[in-house]
Amino acid sequence: MKDDCSFLSFHPRMVGNPTLLDKRLTAFLCSGARSSDDAFASVRRWVKSLDKHSGCVLVGCLAGMERFVMRLLLEHEIPVAIVLAEALPADMDELAMMLHDFPVREALEADRLLVVSVNDDGEDCVATSVNARRRNLWMLDKASRVVVGYLRPNGKLFRQLCGRRNVVVLK
Secondary structure (H helix, E strand, C coil): CCCCCHHHHCCCEEEECHHHHHCCEEEEECCCCCCCHHHHHHHHHHHHHCCCCCCEEEECCCCHHHHHHHHHHHHCCCCEEEEECCCCCCCHHHHHHHCCCCCHHHHHHCCCEEEEECCCCCCCCCCCHHHHHHHHHHHHHHCCEEEECCCCCCCHHHHHHCCCCCEEECC
16 A cells, blocks of 8 residues: 655644754654563663753654653653654643653653644544554654664564665664
8 A cells, every 4th residue: 555645744733842853853663563571671771872962752652662662761851752643632631641641741841742643634533553654654754763663574664664774673
């Protein structure tokens, strides 16, 4: 199936610090399948190696590993842009619930967080595989570097990353 990239030209809905998108962006992606303990350990080491002054990490919040990375980034005060595959919630309480009650308010107040919805389907937009693929394409378009926590061979993400030179798969 050919990816429809026409959505890349629209202006995504955002809450937080939009200037984070002006920093050097690293996209964190992973296949949605279950990941091993070794993969989580590799991700933990990668996050600990990051400098909070060197850029911003784009990350989703659908897969368990994405939520794990999101929590670590927030705990280590690394600037983060959480990119949703669904509509942006209407209020902060709903946003906090969607983001699993991670410390989003503190990060927003410190200008270390941006929450982005790249799907322009209105308030009723939910996370689907099509919306997740679109989210990934938006992240890949913005990022100068891509870090992959877990990659299922021949999976959907694998196909999206084929031919890209700026991809690092954690071991």
